[in-house]
Structures are given as structure tokens and as C-alpha cells.
Amino acid sequence: MTDRSPSSPLDPDRLDRVLAPFAADGAGLSVSVEDLDGATIAGPPLSRTTARDARADGRVTRDIGSHGATVALLVASGPASRDPAVAAALDALAIGLGELADASTRIPPSELALGRLHQRSIVSLRAPDVPGYDLASHYEAAREIGGDFFELFRLRRRRRTIGVVIADVTGKGIAAGLMMAFARPVIHAALDAAPGPAVALERTNRILVEELHTRLFITALVGSLDAGTGRLRVANAGHEPPLLVPGNGRPIVNVTCGGLLLGAFTSLGLAEIEVELEPGDLLLLYTDGVTDAADETGERFGEPRLYATLDATRGRSAHEVVAGIRDAVAAFRGAVEPTDDVTIVAVGRHRR
């Protein structure tokens, strides 16, 4: 993910990553998104059938609706597709994609190109180019499906504002993968529509708790960065706090702004705090896969090593900082298999 060659927004490899959690070996389930002509937009290509045929040949489909019209189909096949719990999960995923479609466009549904929808709002694995800033990320999945996700994107209608999301679904396995696939577009759409990150997390939590009755939890850190002023508003639902590395050489600041995690309580009451990114400053977001990485003796990478790595890479670009942490974690871990996803995101503001 740190090597991002320029590619078409419809590059199937990139779209497939959205649905990758559903393609787990042995899961007995395969999930794709198809357009209304039956062409596979994302996920493993199934058979070349039309939507009507899909219903007839034993596959399970869900309409992805926006503004009252179907814009695409979610298609599941395989032995597990008839599992009642899978049906519920597919409902959730289709609702999530539909909400995203609602939120990400005011264009009449007939003109809505799903490819563009994916490009804008679901995948966003490629960080936007923001003049004056470096945005960099690294994501490394553990062998079992983990639940980390992150996103960097321009907010709809507030193009100068950059949405920053990093999150970790507790637990592992297919349930965590599904939850990740569901929560990601929901948080994105909520941040697009809400006045700020705290409200966005509150809305997301309400959907998780009241509509999904989920038993999985998510820690999520959500921010909106005004690229013009460098002002970043942050709300934190139980996630590791972000670290601010000042460009003027001062000590690293732990931006403490804790709050309840998503999915466990009916209301969060999160505080929102504001941080100013001065020219030369860098903000680091990460998941516990970084600090919890263990070496052969069971010792953890921990915050002190993370701080030391950040100090050692001061003044470098966001890409170099992210690569530095990635390499430090890998060197520390040695031959030990990662047991958790590792996600690192850095937002650096250029010096004037």
C-alpha cells in the first residue's frame, strides 16, 4: 500500500480489496458487486448472468439502492450464502453501500456511475493529493482476517477538508471482516454529512447498536483537516490517540481525546478537540498492531519504541516516517508471525 502506482479508478485489483474479506478460504462464500447488466464491478467474477438469472441460479442477491432506485447488485454465492446470519450480514452491507450512494451524490440515480462511487467513496486506498501536505499509509493484514481499516479522502462539498479515518474492529475472522466492510462506508458517509467527527461517530454508533445489534466493537479515530488552515478536529471512539510530532523540535504530543468505543453503548457523548498542524508538523495515527507487535520473547514493541522511531525520523516526509515505523516493527518482530493487522497513517504538513 505504500507503493501506489497510478492506476485507473476502476482497477479491479483495487476494487477487489473492498470485498477481499469475503473471499476467505474455507468460508464457503463469495461476494461480488455487479452492475445491472450483470458485469462484475468488484469481487471475484461469477458467471456472466443477468440480475434475473442470478436470482434463479441459486445465488443470493441484494439490491443496492440509492434514492429509491437500484444502482447495483450485491451477489453472494457458495455453500454459506444460505446461512441466515449471512443473509443478515448481506442486508447490512447492501444498506451500507446504499447509504453511501445516497450521501455521496445528489446526482439523479440514473446518472450515478457505480464505478465513480467506488472511486470516490469506498476504496480510496489511494490518498488524495493535497497541496501542502504529505499523506502516507501502510496496511499489513495478519494471516487471519483482521479488522483494521483506514481512509483519507476529500469531504463532499467541503473539498478543502480532508477526512481522516482509522479504525480497528475487535476480534478476528469473517465477522470482523464483514463488520469492517460495513462500517467503512458508513463512517465515510457520516463524516461527509455530519458537521464534525464527533457527530459522525455518534451516528455510526447508533447504526451499529440500534440497527445492527452488533456484538463486535470498533475503535475509531476520525478527523477532519482543514487543509487551508491546518486545523484538525478529532474525535476518538476508544482508539489509540494520535501522536503529533512538532516540526519545531518540541517533544511528541499524545493528543489525548479518548471516548467510548463503537458498538457497545447506546450513546457516546464524545468530545471533539482541535489540533493545529503547523508547517513542518506531522500527525501519526496507528492501530494496536504496531504497539502490540511481539518479538520471540513475547516483549511488545510498545509506545517507547514508537516514540523513538518517530524521533529518529523527524523532519522526513510522511512516506518516510511510515516506512520507518513499518521497518522498525518488522525488525523488532523478527521471524514471529504477526497476529494482528498493522495500520499506520501519517499526515505531514510541508514546511513553508
Added chain:
Amino acid sequence: MALQTTVDHVEARVPVTVVGLNGELDASTYEHLIEDVRGLYAGGTRKLVLDLSGLTYMASSGLIALHSIVQVMHGEEPPDIEGGWSAFHALGNAVESGGQEDVLLAGEQPGVTRVLQRTGLDQLFSSYPDRASAIAAA
């Protein structure tokens, strides 16, 4: 990393079962812990103290374990998280905010406290500095 558990039954104001956790609570161990508590509940335990003084590390999976343990001690059957699909959309309600008194925590180490506080799950539990004070409060 391994997790060792000890079990003691104590007669306080009410019968109390103390489970001592030694080692690390993470994705590889949390299901065993839930299973242990399930067995204790089936055997009649209705008041549980988790002695965390020997717990050196708790991953986010540990949060699921603590949550599930509260459910088990309420007489509810938590979904099988690793079972996958059912966990994603289990019927039932989320954790109610506010405390419960079926499960008490004792002797948390700072790292564990940090995870509980960061995520807000500390709100679910009354915490005591050590096993004796937790038993006295049970």
C-alpha cells in the same frame, strides 16, 4: 503467550468465585477464558471476581472476553465470535451503560486499566485494588 487461570471458591457475604488470570489475554486465549466462566456459571457461580493482578497484557480481544463474561454471568449466551456470521448480527441488545455487580475486577495493572479506560469499558465494572477488597465488596 499463554494464559493460566486459577479458580478459588470463597465464602463471603455470598459465595464468591475468584478467577485469577496470569499471563496475557489476547486473541489466542480469550475464548478459553469465556469457556471457563461458562463452566463456572453452570456449576452455580453467581458472583465472580476476576483477579487481574497477574495479567500482564490485554489485547482488544480481551474486551470481548470481559463483555462476554458479563453476559454469561447474567445467564445470557454470548455469540461465538470466531464462529463468524452469527457474531456479526447476533440478536439481543448491546451492553447497557451503567455498572453491573455480577463480575468485579481486582488488581488491574496499569496497561489493562489503560485499555479499559481508553475504550470506556471500565464503566461496566467496579474495580478494586486487590482480591481481598473485591471479595469484601462482593
